[in-house]
Every structure is written in structure tokens, then in C-alpha cells.
Amino acid sequence: MSSSAVSARRLAAASLAAAAVIGAVALPASAADHPRPSRTGVEISSVQYDSPGRDNRSNRSLNKEWVEVTNTTRRSVNLDGWTLSGQDGRTYTFDHYRLDGRATVRIHTGEGRDTRTDLFQDRRHHVWDNHSGTATLRNDHGRFIDDASWGNDRHRHGDRHRHGDRNDHGRHHGDHGDRNDRGHRHGDHGGRHH
Numbered sequence: 001m002s003s004s005a006v007s008a009r010r011l012a013a014a015s016l017a018a019a020a021v022i023g024a025v026a027l028p029a030s031a032a033d034h035p036r037p038s039r040t041g042v043e044i045s046s047v048q049y050d051s052p053g054r055d056n057r058s059n060r061s062l063n064k065e066w067v068e069v070t071n072t073t074r075r076s077v078n079l080d081g082w083t084l085s086g087q088d089g090r091t092y093t094f095d096h097y098r099l100d101g102r103a104t105v106r107i108h109t110g111e112g113r114d115t116r117t118d119l120f121q122d123r124r125h126h127v128w129d130n131h132s133g134t135a136t137l138r139n140d141h142g143r144f145i146d147d148a149s150w151g152n153d154r155h156r157h158g159d160r161h162r163h164g165d166r167n168d169h170g171r172h173h174g175d176h177g178d179r180n181d182r183g184h185r186h187g188d189h190g191g192r193h194h
Contacts, residue, residue, distance in 0.1 A: 041073030062110030081140030
């Protein structure tokens with residue numbers, strides 16, 4: 001074998017090794033620029049805390065107040081025993097509900113019949129304060145998953161929305177969300193509240 005062939009092989013091997021080292025060094029830097037995705041992939045995606053129109057405690061008004069929970073992964077997630085709660089301690093517990101991958105469920109305050117896309121707390125009073133508040137999502141072990149704040153609470157928490165698997169840091173939002181009432185009334189996916 002000629003010395004030029006050996007030199008070319010050594011040069012190629014050295015180039016590959018250098019590229020691997022540069023790639024390994026560059027990867028953590030670029031990964032640090034992007035927040036790590038939540039392990040569960042479930043988050044509070046929108047809150048309609050001020051129901052459109054008059055807050056007259058009619059069932060229609062109550063159901064225009066809602067929180068949306070989204071599964072950002074491809075796999076379904078069993079939410080049985082998970083809770084959605086407000087600061088005043090009012091808690092809704094998911095009962096035998098599985099959220100499909102890449103799907104959103106809207107949890108309405110009032111009464112209704114649960115479906116795949118809409119769940120109902122069956123309450124007779126508004127849950128979410130129109131001026132400030134925080135909605136918190138926890139799993140069936142009580143572990144913090146996500147929260148969303150608005151109004152004074154939004155500013156108190158540093159205008160962040162927190163995700164449990166991101167060391168409780170991220171961004172808060174006070175999104176009013178879509179103001180359409182999607183209170184479908186068919187299906188059998190239940191929920192209970194405390």
C-alpha cells in the first residue's frame with residue numbers, strides 16, 4: 001500500500017473524527033436553545049375565564065366558561081384521576097377519560113353530556129374569576145403538569161406558563177380562546193368534580 005493511500009485514509013479518518021467532535025459539541029448548544037418537551041405532552045392550551053355576554057349563571061353562560069387541555073403527542077393519554085383546579089380549591093377530576101393523541105378536550109363549567117371533545121363540571125356557579133386566576137392541571141398522583149394564569153395572577157407569576165417537566169418554568173397566558181360554545185351533548189365519557 002502506498003504512503004499516499006495511507007495518508008489519504010488517515011486524513012479521511014481524522015476529518016470524520018473532527019466532524020463527530022464538532023457535531024457532539026454543537027448538539028448540546030442547539031438543544032439548549034429549545035425547551036425540552038413535556039414528558040406527558042399534556043398541557044392547558046386555552047382558557048375562556050370570562051364567558052361572553054352576561055354572567056347570569058344560566059347553564060349556557062356557565063358552559064361558555066371553559067379550559068382546554070391538549071395532548072401534543074401522537075399517543076393517547078389516560079387522564080383518569082387527573083385534576084383541574086382553581087385557586088379557590090374547586091376541583092374537577094377526570095373520570096375514565098382518555099385524551100387521544102394530537103387532540104384537545106374542552107372542560108365546561110356548567111352541566112352537559114360528556115363527549116370526546118367536551119366535558120362538563122356540572123356546576124351551577126362560575127369557577128374562573130373574570131379578573132385574575134390560575135387553572136392548574138395535576139396528574140393522578142397529584143404531580144403538577146401545567147397551569148395557566150391571567151390578570152393579576154399572570155403578572156404575579158412573571159407572565160409565565162408553567163409545564164411540569166420543564167422545571168416548572170415556561171410561559172403563562174391569559175388567552176380568552178375561541179368564544180364559540182361547543183357544548184355537544186352526546187357520548188359517554190364521564191367526569192366528576194369535588
